[in-house]
Amino acid sequence: MEQLKDKLKNLSGGKILDIGAGWGGSVEFLTDALSNYVSIVGIDISEEYIERAREALEDSTERDRISYKIMNAQNMKFEDNTFDTVCITNTFHHLYNIPAVLSEMKRVLRPSGLFIFYEMFFEKESEVENSYHHVHHWYADVDKFVGIPHNHTLTKGEIMTHIGSLDLREVEYVLHQKSPVKPNDESGTIEMLIKRCNMFMDKIRNNPDASELIKIGEKHLELIEETGFTPDPVIGAIGYK
Ligand SMILES: C[S@@+](CC[C@H](N)C(=O)[O-])C[C@H]1O[C@@H](n2cnc3c(N)ncnc32)[C@H](O)[C@@H]1O
Secondary structure (H helix, E strand, C coil): CHHHHHHHCCCECCEEEEECCCCCHHHHHHHHHCCECCEEEEEECCHHHHHHHHHHHCCCCCCCCEEEEECCCCCCCCCCCCEEEEEEECCHHHCCCHHHHHHHHHHHEEEEEEEEEEEECCCHHHCCCCEHHHHHHHHHHHHHHCCCCCCCCCCHHHHHHHHHCCCCEEEEEEEECCCCECCCCCCCHHHHHHHHHHHHHHHHCCCHHHHHHHHHHHHHHHHHHHHCEECCCEEEEEEEC
């Protein structure tokens, strides 16, 4: 997210809303990236993630200015024009209804407020053999199988069309392609990915109806160990209401 950080470093966040906050990674990103802020509310539909985010906050020096709420972004319980900044990172492909969430985000953002966006994308034309999106598509298929909304990676064009629909002012995009990660990489990225694949495998391991999905997962694990993988490119955007 370094390229997006660079766009944010001289901006004040004011009162911020983070959509799909998960267990707090994006809230941490915002506190780090913006020059300052008044408060951050992180919302997520998952009770379990909000619980983890709240636990992580207990030891934070920022805990007085940050709070988490369980809430569906499609139907937020905030008044119109409540926030100076609204942010959504790594969450588009988890949404059941992207236009409905974007419309809610615009409603709760005050006039001239700042919109922040970040997401990986996928381009068929520039696809490389061991690209991460194959693994990600499998994650999404596993989640769908167990009843959790999770979509395949969006294309850059689809993402830009969604952001364009917000009709923001002074929109700036940043694009970034991360380098391939080799099996002998020492940063721990391969181990993390294997651990994550196994977490998804655990969701289906004992389900006889999931044998095809299990086979696909095993293939991904093999390929990651043998050849590594290439992360998906990412797109970030900022703009004003
Ligand atoms: C991959 S996580 C992103 C976490 C964090 N923003 C980050 O960048 O690290 C996507 C999150 O979106 C949440 N989510 C999905 N649909 C949602 C909805 N309708 N309203 C609120 N949160 C939602 C999921 O529960 C999940 O925690």
